[in-house]
Amino acid sequence: MPKLDFDIITLGHGSGGILTNKLLEAGVFDLLSNPLLDTHHDGALLNLTGRVAFTTDSYVISPVFFPGGNIGELAVNGTVNDLAMCGAVPKYLSLGFILEEGLTMAEFWDILVSIKGASERAGVQIVTGDTKVVERGKGDKIFINTSGIGELHPKADISVKNVRVGDKIVVSGNIATHGMAIMSVREGLEFETTLTSDTAPLNHAVLALLDEFGPAVHLLRDPTRGGVATVLNEIARDRNVGATRLGIDLKQAAIPVLDEVAGACELLGLDPLYVANEGVFLAIVAPEVADAFVQKLRTLEYGQSAAIIGEVVAEHPGQVVLTSRIGGRRVVNMLVGEQLPRIC
Amino acid sequence: MTFHLHLTGQVQGVGFRPFVWQLARSMKLKGTVSNGADGVHIYVNADLQTVRVLTRRIRAEAPALARIQSVKLAEVEPIDFGDFTIVESQAVGQASLLLTPDLALCDACRAEISDPANRRFGYAFTTCTHCGPRYSILRRLPYDRPTTTMAPFGMCADCEREYHDPSNRRFYAQTNSCPNCLVELSLFLASGQCITRDQSNIIQQSIDVLASGRTIAVKGIGGFLLLCDATNADAIHQLRERKHRPTKPLAVLYPNIDQLQQDCFLADDERALLTSPASPIVALDKRPELPSGLVADQIAPGLNQLGVMLPYTPLLALLADAFGKPLVATSGNRSGSPICYTNEQALDQLSAVADLIVTHNRDIVVPQDDSVVRLSPVFRQPIILRRSRGLAPTVMMTDIPHSNANVLALGASLKSTFAWQLRGNTYVSQYLGDLESYDTQTSFRATLDHFLTLFDAKPDAVLADQHEGYFSTQLAHELANIWGIPLVSIQHHEAHLAAVLAENKLMEQAEPVLGVIWDGTGYGTDGQIWGGEFIKYQHGGFERVGHFAYFDALLGDKMPREPRLSALSLAFNIPGADELLRPKFTEKEWNLYTKVGVQNKLKTSSVGRLFDAVAALLGLADKVSYEGEAALLLESCAARYVRVNGYTTSQHYLPETLLKAQVPTQAIVAGVVNDLQAGLPVGQIAATFHYTLVQAVAAVARQMGVQQLAFSGGVFQNALLVDWLRYELEPAYQLHFHQQLSPNDECISFGQIAQYTLITTN
Numbered sequence A: 001m002p003k004l005d006f007d008i009i010t011l012g013h014g015s016g017g018i019l020t021n022k023l024l025e026a027g028v029f030d031l032l033s034n035p036l037l038d039t040h041h042d043g044a045l046l047n048l049t050g051r052v053a054f055t056t057d058s059y060v061i062s063p064v065f066f067p068g069g070n071i072g073e074l075a076v077n078g079t080v081n082d083l084a085m086c087g088a089v090p091k092y093l094s095l096g097f098i099l100e101e102g103l104t105m106a107e108f109w110d111i112l113v114s115i116k117g118a119s120e121r122a123g124v125q126i127v128t129g130d131t132k133v134v135e136r137g138k139g140d141k142i143f144i145n146t147s148g149i150g151e152l153h154p155k156a157d158i159s160v161k162n163v164r165v166g167d168k169i170v171v172s173g174n175i176a177t178h179g180m181a182i183m184s185v186r187e188g189l190e191f192e193t194t195l196t197s198d199t200a201p202l203n204h205a206v207l208a209l210l211d212e213f214g215p216a217v218h219l220l221r222d223p224t225r226g227g228v229a230t231v232l233n234e235i236a237r238d239r240n241v242g243a244t245r246l247g248i249d250l251k252q253a254a255i256p257v258l259d260e261v262a263g264a265c266e267l268l269g270l271d272p273l274y275v276a277n278e279g280v281f282l283a284i285v286a287p288e289v290a291d292a293f294v295q296k297l298r299t300l301e302y303g304q305s306a307a308i309i310g311e312v313v314a315e316h317p318g319q320v321v322l323t324s325r326i327g328g329r330r331v332v333n334m335l336v337g338e339q340l341p342r343i344c
Numbered sequence B: 001m002t003f004h005l006h007l008t009g010q011v012q013g014v015g016f017r018p019f020v021w022q023l024a025r026s027m028k029l030k031g032t033v034s035n036g037a038d039g040v041h042i043y044v045n046a047d048l049q050t051v052r053v054l055t056r057r058i059r060a061e062a063p064a065l066a067r068i069q070s071v072k073l074a075e076v077e078p079i080d081f082g083d084f085t086i087v088e089s090q091a092v093g094q095a096s097l098l099l100t101p102d103l104a105l106c107d108a109c110r111a112e113i114s115d116p117a118n119r120r121f122g123y124a125f126t127t128c129t130h131c132g133p134r135y136s137i138l139r140r141l142p143y144d145r146p147t148t149t150m151a152p153f154g155m156c157a158d159c160e161r162e163y164h165d166p167s168n169r170r171f172y173a174q175t176n177s178c179p180n181c182l183v184e185l186s187l188f189l190a191s192g193q194c195i196t197r198d199q200s201n202i203i204q205q206s207i208d209v210l211a212s213g214r215t216i217a218v219k220g221i222g223g224f225l226l227l228c229d230a231t232n233a234d235a236i237h238q239l240r241e242r243k244h245r246p247t248k249p250l251a252v253l254y255p256n257i258d259q260l261q262q263d264c265f266l267a268d269d270e271r272a273l274l275t276s277p278a279s280p281i282v283a284l285d286k287r288p289e290l291p292s293g294l295v296a297d298q299i300a301p302g303l304n305q306l307g308v309m310l311p312y313t314p315l316l317a318l319l320a321d322a323f324g325k326p327l328v329a330t331s332g333n334r335s336g337s338p339i340c341y342t343n344e345q346a347l348d349q350l351s352a353v354a355d356l357i358v359t360h361n362r363d364i365v366v367p368q369d370d371s372v373v374r375l376s377p378v379f380r381q382p383i384i385l386r387r388s389r390g391l392a393p394t395v396m397m398t399d400i401p402h403s404n405a406n407v408l409a410l411g412a413s414l415k416s417t418f419a420w421q422l423r424g425n426t427y428v429s430q431y432l433g434d435l436e437s438y439d440t441q442t443s444f445r446a447t448l449d450h451f452l453t454l455f456d457a458k459p460d461a462v463l464a465d466q467h468e469g470y471f472s473t474q475l476a477h478e479l480a481n482i483w484g485i486p487l488v489s490i491q492h493h494e495a496h497l498a499a500v501l502a503e504n505k506l507m508e509q510a511e512p513v514l515g516v517i518w519d520g521t522g523y524g525t526d527g528q529i530w531g532g533e534f535i536k537y538q539h540g541g542f543e544r545v546g547h548f549a550y551f552d553a554l555l556g557d558k559m560p561r562e563p564r565l566s567a568l569s570l571a572f573n574i575p576g577a578d579e580l581l582r583p584k585f586t587e588k589e590w591n592l593y594t595k596v597g598v599q600n601k602l603k604t605s606s607v608g609r610l611f612d613a614v615a616a617l618l619g620l621a622d623k624v625s626y627e628g629e630a631a632l633l634l635e636s637c638a639a640r641y642v643r644v645n646g647y648t649t650s651q652h653y654l655p656e657t658l659l660k661a662q663v664p665t666q667a668i669v670a671g672v673v674n675d676l677q678a679g680l681p682v683g684q685i686a687a688t689f690h691y692t693l694v695q696a697v698a699a700v701a702r703q704m705g706v707q708q709l710a711f712s713g714g715v716f717q718n719a720l721l722v723d724w725l726r727y728e729l730e731p732a733y734q735l736h737f738h739q740q741l742s743p744n745d746e747c748i749s750f751g752q753i754a755q756y757t758l759i760t761t762n
């Protein structure tokens, strides 16, 4: 951490004046340095070819530091993963901060270091950014927005329109880990656990899979907020899927969940299918490549626990149906507001 | 002169045409009688006076199972009949019949299958005009052999003779068959391999398997039943393991009433129920000694009562007689799924549970579980716990104002039913199961489609609960869209109250009625979870005048599965409750859950959860494996105490006055905790708790100055509570309970219709 004559963020740091300059010049630019950022223009001039994917996401999380990471790497990985889910090679990110007055410089620095590390791991450059400061009480320490641009992988043809009956649903790793790790440190709900967030850049694994399986990969999604259940419901309900909507069948026994995560979910009465993930993606792939796809994925970073968890069916269009370990079939719905008890 | 009589009601499949034929012949009348989709049509040559006599005698002498709703008389163009004849059915008119439920094996048929000299000796599909399947095999209206799944079976010469012989019990019996023109049994291994179609051999092999402690699946009326030896603990244990059903009570099938009576106390009204054409499962108090060797604590752990029934089909009678001992009989389904009713389903889904599958080639159209009924011990108040085979789908004329509306109601979720008011009748489907299950959703839709086809109509409006997460609510939205009709949401507890009001013809009276609506969960208009409601009904309007004080609803659907969480929610702040609560949780759970409570925003007034809390505090159940388990255990515990001590308690856990008809939920729990700390017997505390609830009703009724009380909600499946209310409050108050419907959520669909008619009239 550079030597500074202040150790907490004040309103002045967002004024655009001398303090802002001090903050950025003293650390941010040096830390994240790359030729494009170093030009200090109002915007970055980029060299891109072919089809381009573009995405944005804002990150608000409490607590900001959690087991296995912090909001900084989440903000990089999240946008990198969104690009990867389009079948794109992530290239450039923008970085916007909204800081709350009172954030310590030490915390901010830790976050910046994480951002640097994450962007290096993902192989992306941060090329433009912005910083604002809001009054104490009007933010939750720090909010981050990142936008990302990537070039489409030449073999990628990712579209919900490609999904058809018989396709297999693959999950790249254990589900619900991130959400339960966060839950375990949430204020007032702390419980003892060794769980850490699984936040990770998934682009390398995805691109390796696209190299090998190309258009047999029909759809990629990262089941973040709302978890696997919500994403699969969105897919099942998507009216773009062919002429009619499709159904999805899941096998509970096939869904990888760490024992500790399953235990924590049971403890809180939560269904892991609805819990958020960060380092996990869902792939819908042609049935003929499904086994090879999973085999390959298991050799890649973050893919060791990959599994086929279900398939696309013509039955029950618009619905996701889970076959439980003991054979019962349950409809996995969209969540309606907060989880309400149902039993009379 | 020629007159036309049009009769509506439950007039088909009950021997009505043969009855009219005989009556007309005895009166020397000429004409015809036939079934139409809209009822029975009679044409007769007679003068007005004679026709009036005929009408009167039809009403007075109709077959016991018939229920005549209306008779329309009109003079028509003269036709000259040479004779009185039964003519084939015509699909005339708009379908507006009451559907005849399935009818249990009658005594005459039972005697025939047991008589070696009879040609139907040992024949598993013996029926007559008084018995056999009806609703479950009906594909279309009007009811006639070709419109049922008996259609593919021809009759042999002997059966034809019976069918056309007016003096025969099988005169115009549409389900008639015999060993020469048989419905064919077949026996399968769990592997799906058919071993035999030889009828007598099948009974013997089944008995051998049962005797060796294994399980068989048998196709009944509404679906497959799983049977095993009820005197063999290992057999029952194995069945429970295979069905993933650790503690939920299992029904027992006795071969005959004598054997049943040796194990259970049986009053006359209970006997009448057991042997009625509906032949439901009846919950009876078991005797201290069970001569049959029944393993009661495995069959109904922790309960005083057993759910028992008698063979209601010839096949069950043959099996039970041959086995000679009571059999466990539970519906054949995959965990959480509806009962299997096709041969394919059975072979697919029951192979993991049953060692042998006994099936046949008469199809079931409408799947149904066995109905379950109990009578309160003192006041003999009938309580329907599940309304299905033999009772569904007909509802008797009830007091729904402006019943000409054509409206479909999709009910709730856990105990799903739908109801349809059409052409002046209200049909309430059989219990269709828990809509959380995909297979239940499928069968719910299929049953609904079947109704739409039977009556060849579509509703003008569709009704749903206010809980947006219910499948039934989502389906209602979908149907409203497809048909372009309005959807109306009805509050859960108002639907409960409307149901019990309509059943008791209270909707149009001027005097106010206090609805006491207690259940587990219903979506409240304030976004909270209601379940301990006092709702006043007057002049067609509902007003929530009081409720049980809110407490924390913790951890979603985990709370009803774990009564200890209700105990924590309600007793946490009570001094000294710690030592009762603490041992129910691990340290990790305790640390977490005590914090969850602080953060929690969702509140409930559920009496179901209050029962859970008390049961957990008394050490009866910390976690449950079936819905209502804790409440049943608590009732059983209190009932044992009351049986010895009578309704003698005067102590209760309420403060002297209630503020604004609010029942102080926590104070009740504090009373329980106090008595526990004072070392009072658990049974006494359980009884005092029941009495407290009675006093809560009394206190609110007093405050409201209302004399008419109506009770609905799953809590009123509790027979001890029902009796105690009547014991304490009658005759100062008039108490009204459900009659034909269950107080649980099965009544919601009907209540939605009753409530809707009020909305639309006011």
Ligand SMILES: [Fe+3]
Binding pocket: A344, B492, B496, B519, B520, B521, B522, B713, B714, B744, B745
């Ligand atoms: Fe209810």
Ligand SMILES: [Mg+2]
Binding pocket: A057, A078, A079, A082, A224
């Ligand atoms: Mg995102």
Ligand SMILES: [Zn+2]
Binding pocket: B105, B106, B107, B108, B109, B110, B126, B127, B128, B129, B130, B131, B132
């Ligand atoms: Zn009979």
Ligand SMILES: [Zn+2]
Binding pocket: B155, B156, B157, B158, B159, B160, B177, B178, B179, B180, B181, B182
């Ligand atoms: Zn025959």
